[in-house]
Amino acid sequence: MFQLDLKSRKSIYEQVMDNLKELIISGVLKEGEKLPSVRELSHSLTVNPNTVQKAYRELERQGYIYIVSGLGTFVSEKSQIQRDTARIEAIKGELKNCIKELHYLGLTDQEAKTLVFGIFKEGSDRK
Amino acid sequence: MFQLDLKSRKSIYEQVMDNLKELIISGVLKEGEKLPSVRELSHSLTVNPNTVQKAYRELERQGYIYIVSGLGTFVSEKSQIQRDTARIEAIKGELKNCIKELHYLGLTDQEAKTLVFGIFKEGSDRK
Amino acid sequence: MFQLDLKSRKSIYEQVMDNLKELIISGVLKEGEKLPSVRELSHSLTVNPNTVQKAYRELERQGYIYIVSGLGTFVSEKSQIQRDTARIEAIKGELKNCIKELHYLGLTDQEAKTLVFGIFKEGSDRK
Amino acid sequence: MFQLDLKSRKSIYEQVMDNLKELIISGVLKEGEKLPSVRELSHSLTVNPNTVQKAYRELERQGYIYIVSGLGTFVSEKSQIQRDTARIEAIKGELKNCIKELHYLGLTDQEAKTLVFGIFKEGSDRK
DNA sequence: GTGGTCTAGACCACT
DNA sequence: GTGGTCTAGACCACA
Numbered sequence: 019m020f021q022l023d024l025k026s027r028k029s030i031y032e033q034v035m036d037n038l039k040e041l042i043i044s045g046v047l048k049e050g051e052k053l054p055s056v057r058e059l060s061h062s063l064t065v066n067p068n069t070v071q072k073a074y075r076e077l078e079r080q081g082y083i084y085i086v087s088g089l090g091t092f093v094s095e096k097s098q099i100q101r102d103t104a105r106i107e108a109i110k111g112e113l114k115n116c117i118k119e120l121h122y123l124g125l126t127d128q129e130a131k132t133l134v135f136g137i138f139k140e141g142s143d144r145k
Numbered sequence: 146m147f148q149l150d151l152k153s154r155k156s157i158y159e160q161v162m163d164n165l166k167e168l169i170i171s172g173v174l175k176e177g178e179k180l181p182s183v184r185e186l187s188h189s190l191t192v193n194p195n196t197v198q199k200a201y202r203e204l205e206r207q208g209y210i211y212i213v214s215g216l217g218t219f220v221s222e223k224s225q226i227q228r229d230t231a232r233i234e235a236i237k238g239e240l241k242n243c244i245k246e247l248h249y250l251g252l253t254d255q256e257a258k259t260l261v262f263g264i265f266k267e268g269s270d271r272k
Numbered sequence: 273m274f275q276l277d278l279k280s281r282k283s284i285y286e287q288v289m290d291n292l293k294e295l296i297i298s299g300v301l302k303e304g305e306k307l308p309s310v311r312e313l314s315h316s317l318t319v320n321p322n323t324v325q326k327a328y329r330e331l332e333r334q335g336y337i338y339i340v341s342g343l344g345t346f347v348s349e350k351s352q353i354q355r356d357t358a359r360i361e362a363i364k365g366e367l368k369n370c371i372k373e374l375h376y377l378g379l380t381d382q383e384a385k386t387l388v389f390g391i392f393k394e395g396s397d398r399k
Numbered sequence: 400m401f402q403l404d405l406k407s408r409k410s411i412y413e414q415v416m417d418n419l420k421e422l423i424i425s426g427v428l429k430e431g432e433k434l435p436s437v438r439e440l441s442h443s444l445t446v447n448p449n450t451v452q453k454a455y456r457e458l459e460r461q462g463y464i465y466i467v468s469g470l471g472t473f474v475s476e477k478s479q480i481q482r483d484t485a486r487i488e489a490i491k492g493e494l495k496n497c498i499k500e501l502h503y504l505g506l507t508d509q510e511a512k513t514l515v516f517g518i519f520k521e522g523s524d525r526k
Numbered sequence: 527g528t529g530g531t532c533t534a535g536a537c538c539a540c541t
Numbered sequence: 542g543t544g545g546t547c548t549a550g551a552c553c554a555c556a
Contacts, residue, residue: 025338025348029540039249066541106250106260109243114264115163116236116243122170123233124223127269133233134261137241142254156546182528193548198529211406215528215555221406231358283531290496297503309543320533325544341544342540350505360504360514367497368518370490376420377487381523387487388515391495396508410555447556528556534549541543 019054022063030065034073042082042093053083053091146181149190157192161200169209169220180210180218207232273308276317284319288327296336296347307337307345334359400435403444411446415454423463423474434464434472 020037022030041047053059056074060067074091077083080102085091120130147164149157168174180186183201187194201218204210212218247257274291276284295301307313310328314321328345331337339345374384401418403411422428434440437455441448455472458464461483466472501511 024340024343024346029341030343031540036245036249040245043248043251069541072540102250106247106252109246109250110260110264113240113243113261115167116240117264117268118170119166119236120233121268122223123236125233127265131265133237134240137237137244138254138258140241141244141248158546184528193550194529195549196547199546201529212529213405213556214410214530216405216411217528219405285531293500294496297499311543320535321544322534323532326531328544339544340541342542344541344543350503360501360506363497363500363504364514364518367494367515368521370494370497371518371522372417372421373490374487375424375522376417377483377490378424379487381519385519387491388494391491391498392508392512395498395502412555450556453555529554531551531553533551536546536548538546539544 019059019062022065031069031072031076034059034063034065034070035077038073038077039082047093049093049095051093053093055090146186146189149192158196158199158203161186161190161192161197162204165200165204166209174220176220176222178220180220182217273313273316276319285323285326285330288313288317288319288324289331292327292331293336301347303347303349305347307347309344400440400443403446412450412453412457415440415444415446415451416458419454419458420463428474430474430476432474434474436471 020041022033022037024030026033028036038047038053047053053074054062056067056070059065060070063070074083074085078085078091081094083091084094117130117134120133121127125133147168149160151157153160155163165174165180174180180201181189183194183197186192187197190197201210201212205212205218209221210218211221244257244261247260248254252260274295276287278284280287282290292301292307301307307328308316310321310324314324317324328337328339332339332345336348337345338348371384371388374387375381379387401422403414403418405411407414409417419428419434428434434455435443437448437451440446441451444451455464455466459466459472462475464472465475498511498515501514502508506514
């Protein structure tokens, strides 16, 4: 389904969440579709089931999926996904800091913009 | 000098780092200027000296300050940091993660771009 | 696993680092192999866990090991370290200092060269 | 007389020692010649007198100079300089470790030798 | 005075 | 169980 990077500093459950989010947002996992069971996924990732469960629970909290006890876990309708504006603001803050730091490191405004654009470009190329 | 948010999810030493970096980048702390000693700062923040030291050491590793044992800690010359391509790459990575996360949060590519642009615009307005 | 010399002028965490590096380089600890946990090693060395952790973190920074929070610490693949030109430069610096010091100690350039050659010779003999 | 690098991790008194040693070994400071007084040198280096004094004391211990109370400090006869064989062995150990590490980093024996030679070459070029 | 190392112990998040 | 952070101290070498 996807791969984890143990060497990353990100915790494993976060990586699982991020990967699943990506699959949902990109439409690979469609609305209403059933996710693999905790056991299945934990086995295929060779990861502790608790870790997968934590990822599922957090994704449910954020509205991406819903868990039906005894039946399985399913992708929510798009409209269910809450826009976590607080989180968005936090990220905006981080972005600001990064850009400020780029300036401090000697990049011109233009260079910084080019760098950021490059990231968007990479992203859309990959798709 | 600045305030910490003990309730934040960010660890204290990271907050110390970010605050100091901010002060350096914004020019409040000038090149060559002496930072408060580990003990001073730890006292004024009512935080353990080890915590401040950890922040100082990491900032030194990133090139923002240099530590002279027995003398004190000083802001590096900008020229020391510039051309630090490794650091720029690291920031690029952070930016990537931020942008990825915006997508996760449901923003379209276009919305994310607009948000990032806004940051650049704010920056140039402020000047 | 190994022994520390508390009387040494080297700090404990450096001794831990050097010993582990030696074990990794010599192949006693193989790629991917799990290192003892911080607590285990600190206990078996009768040393504070923080001290071991410091050694582990520095070794991670240098690329020799990688740390997975909650899982353990593992020896990096060699390929991760190779081509680490920054590290090579750092070693070159150390070598320079050593050679400078030999000169300080009164060895002529020729004597120093002979000594260094001897090391290469030993190495190839041992093979 | 010479310059210090505060950003170096070497302690200042060690830098003073090393510089003076270099001047003595290279013959710039000749046998019997008077060294600058602690005050003079500490002033010209803008350094704490205690620091210079510590360097002088240590150099005396190693036989490079001798201190005559009330008169000044002088360069020893060459024959006085003790060959600190223990120290030489220690350095040899460090060199061994460095070279081992170079091998581990993927350098061939030949590449390592070339690198080490380069250092000797630089040194003699500078003279 | 400065930073550097270390101990003994605590609490936390993650696996 | 794992590592990560933090506190409240202590002692050291250096300036």
